[in-house]
Amino acid sequence: MMLAATHSRRPGAHSPHSGRNARTRRLPATLVLGIVAATAGTTLLGGAAALATAPPTPGVDNRSLPEGxxxxxxxxxxxxxxxxxxPALFNGSTTRADxxxxxxxxxxxxxxxxxxxxNASALQISTDDGASWKPAALPSKFAQVVNAVRLADAAGTIVSIDYEPIQVSQGATGPAAITTFRRWTINASNTWASAGNATVSFxxxxxxxxxxxxxxxxxxxxxxxxxxTVYGAxxxxxxxxxxxxxxxxxxWTQTARLAYGSRYSEANLAQTSDGKLATFLRQDTTIAGEDEWLPDLLxxxxxxxDGSGTWSASVRMSSDTGxxxxxxxxxxxxxxxxxxxPDNxxxxxxxxxAGWQGWTGRTSIYSNRPTGGSAGGRSLAAAGSSNTLALAPIDGHRLxxxxxxxxxxxxxxxxxxxxxxxxxALWKSTLEVNTAQWGGIDLATKFRRGEIAFVGSTFASYGRGRTSLGAYAFDGDVRADSSAVTSNRKLTLRLDRTYNLTGFAINAHLAGNADIAIETSVDGTTWTSPTRGTxxxxxxxxxxxxxxxxxxxxxxxxxxxDGSAFLNELQIYSTANGFEANVLGQVPAGDGVIAATTRKVTVIxxxxxxGWADPIxxxxxxLYDxxxxxxxRIQWNHGTSTSATYSFKTRAVxxxxxxLLFSLLGTNSAGATVTPYHFALDAASRNLSVYSYATGTWKVVGQLxxxxxxTWKSISVQAGPTAATLSANGQTIGTVAPSQPFSRLTGNQLGSGGTANxxxxxxxxxxxYLRP
Structure with missing residues (x-):
């Protein structure tokens, strides 16, 4: 989306219609042994997915909606x-070729x-995704940056059109003044220029x-x-x-009238994930005996x-918060x-x-409603601010x-x-909304580091001469002017290594009803079309x-x-949990944390x-003790198997x-919980050790x-029924016998070294974690 919430006025404050609304709504062996014992039989708070012939269970959708x-x-x-x-908000950020x-x-x-x-206007600009702001000039006091868009031209021109017509901004008279609006452009130096007038016909x-x-x-x-959208009377x-x-x-010409005749006003368009357009809009209704300051949401x-077809009948989503x-x-x-x-x-x-079903939430992120006194003819719930907020995406997960x-x-x-x-005053909040699909590959970072690349793809210009870049495919921007386009409507991406892929989130502009074709290859020569789910x-x-x-x-x-957009945004998911699709500061979705004493297991x-070095x-x-x-400690649950490969990348801080303790978990022939393979990494000596429950001792297998x-190290355990091979950075460290007799493997765990530290x-x- 571009620009969000704008002038949601005080009831009765402006000419299109009254805004009055009518509805009230973390080493000694003994310590280590103690840790293992503590895990047995512990109830998990959650579990990640099994992998056999099916992809991992994604977990749960997760989000962060902090107060402003x-x-x-x-x-x-x-x-x-x-x-x-x-306030009205517009994301004018750009993506560079790298x-x-x-x-x-x-x-x-x-x-x-x-x-x-x-109501004159003011403008502030942020160049750090909203962390800080500074005032900026406007070309005119009534140049309200409400409607703005970046064009698909060579310059990436940003156009803004006033909220109010020249009847208001210039005091012009006559019928044409009602349907004529000043038009502006803004350059990279934040300098505005008049760009004629925009006219609207019905x-x-x-x-x-x-x-x-x-x-x-x-x-x-x-x-x-x-x-x-426009509104009026x-x-x-x-x-x-x-x-x-x-x-x-x-x-501009009207192509659809969404609502007519009964005090409708503000609306906002957005694309849907299935290729349509949707809008929420406001209606002000008057019902005897009810608060008239809480608008309905439709x-x-x-x-x-393109919105040229029929629009569904309006559905009242709420009798307030509109x-x-x-x-x-x-x-x-x-x-x-x-x-x-009430509230925001x-x-x-x-x-x-598209569709009114499936919307969840109504989570308040800001409320300034008073607790006493009188609001002068309206409810206290309707006071405290105009309850206007604006949204603009920052990347593929955050707004x-x-x-x-x-x-x-x-x-x-x-x-x-x-x-x-x-x-x-103005308030702000950074929101994050993730789907249940975890295991996201960090395409954007890998592209910037030169670890992944498009191969055999000739990028083409599109729209009105917009230059296409491969980086547009994973910059978090779903807008059409940030699209990867090639001469043959085909893109081939080489990843940094072989993955076990589980799915793709794709926002694309396609030239027909057939869905996007997806092919995969191990070597870039032999291709197959993987079987897709729903x-x-x-x-x-x-x-x-x-x-x-x-x-x-x-x-x-x-x-x-054909000169149109193609791949607007791409996310790729795999069985390797890279934590890209997990909310910052929270335990990863789909993962289980054991024991109430567990501390500091978060995604950062x-x-x-x-002082970060060599980010991967x-x-x-x-994991912080x-x-x-x-x-x-954190534990993942999986389906049962007699062998599995457990791998991860780690760095001591x-x-x-x-x-660091890392283990494969399981059960014995009696069904009791055991630890089939239990390892330790000493951060100072770099020794990798395996524990024997029979002797109660640790044995050094080798060193990192x-x-x-x-610095970042890759560790892998290829575990079988009678032995496991431990590797680091692709080199075999050694092969060990099981730490404890077991019948089945059931999962994996990461943990700090003990309670003494x-x-x-x-x-x-x-x-x-891969099962055969």
Missing amino acids: RIFYTNPGTDPNAPNAGF GSRASRFFVGYGVGVDAVGK PGYPAPTSLRMQKGILLLGDGKTLVT DSGGSFTAVVRSTDDGLS YTASSTA NSPSLALLGNGAAVMGSGR VIRYKNDGT LAVGDNCASWGCPSTATGYPHGRSQ RAGALRPLSSPTTARYVRFSDPNLAVS DSAAVS SSRFLE DDPNGVA GTGTKT PAANSW DADLWYFDDVE
């Missing part, structure tokens, strides 16, 4: 611009009185008596057509409509990718929406498909949310107990894990480039680690780190090859 925090407060030095409300990302987010907001012709309908451009612009897959009542432009936003979707709805599609295929009043709430749909606090009329002095005070939105799962290093994607509908981001992934697992009365334990800190990546 104020980042800007209007100093109030200008008596004519004391406010900060109704895959690195140049971050640039815009947030525009009102600073004037919330009334027609009096064939077959009465001339509007009021009109507003609302909620961002979408560039369709042809790289030329733009669509957005005419002699038949209020309406919300979809309009289209094929000349870079100069002239949903409708188009039957086509204020200024925002909608976004993520690169992982999930859809996220935000709206407000988030809903999500894991498969991101930036920005909202307002108080917003001009939002905090009456007659009410008391505001949780965030009565300041005119598609779920962007996710194309494989029926069973497929061994491959090369993957080829093609559009079966077209063999030659390499960018957040001070943007995300990895952290900070408790002298417990250990840090800090001088306090002593020992080269360097030290404080509370400083062990290890990082892990690409944890994999």
